[in-house]
Amino acid sequence: MQSTKYDLPQILANLNIEALNEMQQASITGNEAHKNVILLSATGSGKTLAFILPVLETLKSKTKGTQALIIVPSRELAMQIEKVFKQSGTGYKITCCYGGHKREIEENNLIEAPTVIVGTPGRLADHIRRENIKTDHIQTLVLDEFDKSLELGFQEEMSEIIKQLPALHKRILTSATSSVEIPEFVGLEDAATLNFLSGEDGAEKALEVKQVLSPVNDKLETLFKLVCFLGNRSTIVFCNHREAVERVSDFLSDKGIVSVFYHGALDQRERDSALVKFRNGTSNVLVTTDLAARGLDIPNIRYIIHYHLSLTEDTYTHRNGRTARMDASGTAILLIGADEKLPAYVTEPVEEIKLDGEYEVPEKPKWSTLYLPHGKKDKVNKIDIVGFLTQKGELKKDDIGLIEVKDFFSFVAVRKSKVSHTLQLIKEQKIKGKKAKFEVAK
Known part of the structure; x- marks a missing residue:
């Protein structure tokens, strides 16, 4: 690959990297040949450098003002990208903007416009509204881990930002999953997709199925012990009936576990309130009927507990589909009562979780x-x-x-x-x- 815009050997030396990997090479080539690129590659595979190098190729050293904008879903990712960019030693100025960071510091950093800005959607939109960020010369837009930004509900802010980019010429989108629809407001036309994900069966491999045996038919005490054993992780407990949902949720609450419940007899505000509390971390446990097994936008669920065994394989599959998504791992746990046995539709090997010890009630959410x-x-x-x-x-x-x-x-x-x-x-x-x-x- 020939380029006059940056010194690749020097950048690799600065980053202590021997050579680019196959995905990074493909990104450089793909971005040279195409205006818009979607790069699909697993988390931790080196996507940051894979888009930084094509961004450098678009920068003009004599142009004043910001030329590239990188939007990310989290402050941690913004800071990581800033660090890699600075370590690359390109001579271009980069500034990081994210919620929780002092706005005055960012405003000072933006007085002399940096060539590259990286940040989270809410804070970037805020700076653009306040005219701290001048968007006239931004030609290159990177949406890194765009699936997570969409998943976390940043559509409004992202749409608002992209509308304010009159000179936008190039878009690079990265993701660790191929199952996300790209909204129209991104303006992605004739994009080349570079897919380095290892097959579409990754999500299935990421799902583990386990069982817990209850010594009695009433499984409430066993469920309580299991939730304590799992700790403060996002968990959905599925029941077959509305009455059971409320009984289970009340039991867990009485035992000191913050839980919310969700079923079809609740009014809209009650439903919304339960789901919001579960999504935003006010409660780590959602007890529900199969109403929550399809179509709900609840990211990052770590555990599915089948308090009642589902009556059909189809329902079982949909319940489990709430976890092990977006390239994340997840575990489905079947609670088996004294008179129950593993359903015939569970064909994979199932490891048993033994709840032998005494487990502390998880710390309450903050x-x-x-x-x-x-x-x-x-x-x-x-x-x-x-x-x-x-x-x-x-x-x-x-x-x-x-x-x-x-x-x-x-x-x-x-x-x-x-x-x-x-x-x-x-x-x-x-x-x-x-x-x-x-x-x-x-």
Whole structure:
């Protein structure tokens, strides 16, 4: 590969890398030949360098202003990319912007426009709105791990950012999964896909199936022990009936485990509240009927517990499909009562988890969920809520977690230790001209 834009041997030496791998080589070649590229490769395979080098190829040393924007789903990834870019020793300036970082520091870093900016969607959108980031010369856009950004609900911010890029010429998207639809707002036309994922059966291999034997038919105590054994990990418990869902959830709550329940007899606000609390980390355990086995957008579920065995293989498969997604691993655990045996549809080898010891109740989550009776129809959006809570409620950005704005109401995760003080501060305040009646979500 010939290039006059950067010194590849020097960059590799600076990064202490002997040679590019096959995927990185293919990315360079693919990006030379195509304007838009989708790069699919497993986590940890070297995607950062695989897009940094093509980005360097697009930069013009004599052009002032920001020329490339890299959008990522998390601050950790933003910081990692900044580190790799700086270690490459290219001479170009890069700045990192993310929630929880002091805005004043970022604003100072942006006064003299860096050639490359990397950051999370919310913070980047905020800087663009405040005109701290000038977008006129940004020609190259990288959406790194775009599947996770979409999964975490950043569509609105990403769409807003991309609309503000009038000179955009090149797009590079990376992901560790091929199962994500790319939204229209990305503007991806005639993209070349470079697929280095090892086969489409990766997700199936990532799912382990285990069993726990209950000494009695009533499996509540065994379930409690199992949840304590698994610890603070995102877990869905499936039951076959609504009454059982509430009984199981109440039992776990009485034992000190924060859980929420979800079934078809709940009204819309109750359903939304349960799912939001589970998504945002207010509760790590969701007890539900098979209503949650299909179509729900709940990322990063580590365990599926079949409290009741599903009646059909199809239902069993759909329940298990909630985990081991997006190239992550997951475990399905069947709870087998004294008079039950493994269903015939379970054909894979099943390891037994033995619950012999005494297990401590997991530490309670550090987040709480606030409910606001205003939403999109009241012209309230996520940015309004963050601004309100930081200014009137004296919260820092990293005290605020996932925000979900519905048509007529909104939910926001807030660090539990700050909730009572914040509610006291904001009880007489207004948001968008209406009294902000925030309360802890029921």
